[in-house]
Amino acid sequence: EAQVTQNPRYLITVTGKKLTVTCSQNMNHEYMSWYRQDPGLGLRQIYYSMNVEVTDKGDVPEGYKVSRKEKRNFPLILESPSPNQTSLYFCASSLQAPRGGHEKLFFGSGTQLSVL
Amino acid sequence: AQKVTQAQTEISVVEKEDVTLDCVYETRDTTYYLFWYKQPPSGELVFLIRRNSFDEQNEISGRYSWNFQKSTSSFNFTITASQVVDSAVYFCALHSGGYNKLIFGAGTRLAVHP
Numbered sequence: 186e187a188q189v190t191q192n193p194r195y196l197i198t199v200t201g202k203k204l205t206v207t208c209s210q211n212m213n214h215e216y217m218s219w220y221r222q223d224p225g226l227g228l229r230q231i232y233y234s235m236n237v238e239v240t241d242k243g244d245v246p247e248g249y250k251v252s253r254k255e256k257r258n259f260p261l262i263l264e265s266p267s268p269n270q271t272s273l274y275f276c277a278s279s280l281q282a283p284r285g286g287h288e289k290l291f292f293g294s295g296t297q298l299s300v301l
Numbered sequence: 302a303q304k305v306t307q308a309q310t311e312i313s314v315v316e317k318e319d320v321t322l323d324c325v326y327e328t329r330d331t332t333y334y335l336f337w338y339k340q341p342p343s344g345e346l347v348f349l350i351r352r353n354s355f356d357e358q359n360e361i362s363g364r365y366s367w368n369f370q371k372s373t374s375s376f377n378f379t380i381t382a383s384q385v386v387d388s389a390v391y392f393c394a395l396h397s398g399g400y401n402k403l404i405f406g407a408g409t410r411l412a413v414h415p
Contacts, residue, residue, distance in 0.1 A: 227392060228403075290403060291348075292338075295346075
């Protein structure tokens with residue numbers, strides 16, 4: 186089944202403790218992206234990747250890191266989480282970048298992160 | 302500037318009522334794409350529709366219909382004869398220019414009561 190898999194689904198951590206949220210897609214998609222969802226703000230892009238070893242900042246990249254060593258995986262890393270990073274996170278992928286608007290984004294099930 | 306506004310934060314209806322979710326967008330580009338996504342209580346985001354700026358035809362899919370009006374920069378979504386399973390948060394999104402992202406509205410939470 187074609188899907189984007191995120192883990193974990195829920196995560197509670199404390200300030201400053203490094204964590205990684207994994208994202209994997211099995212559709213051979215080139216483009217992958219991370220969004221965070223906050224009440225009243227919708228979804229905002231954190232980072233995106235056009236292909237292996239190609240990543241770039243989105244609208245809210247501060248406090249996050251990503252890597253794209255393999256096509257299928259795009260982990261989101263919080264080196265020193267803070268309470269303002271408490272949010273619902275989504276990984277998304279598409280065959281190619283949505284530059285032309287043609288591509289439909291496929292989303293993972295989300296990761297609810299709480300930083301205490 | 303690119304922006305998507307969903308002015309309705311929450312809507313509550315009784316089953317079988319028709320309901321319209323509003324979406325107003327801003328962009329200076331002449332070529333752009335508009336999307337609707339549904340987020341049910343389980344949390345995942347489900348793609349509903351994509352429409353490009355050159356196609357102003359309204360679209361109907363079962364109980365769902367979309368009204369795209371460039372003159373008012375709106376892309377409204379109507380659910381006819383709503384059902385409890387329609388309860389979800391609905392997001393409108395815009396892609397335009399060379400940006401590698403979708404710009405989402407804040408979402409509208411729809412509650413359909415039996």
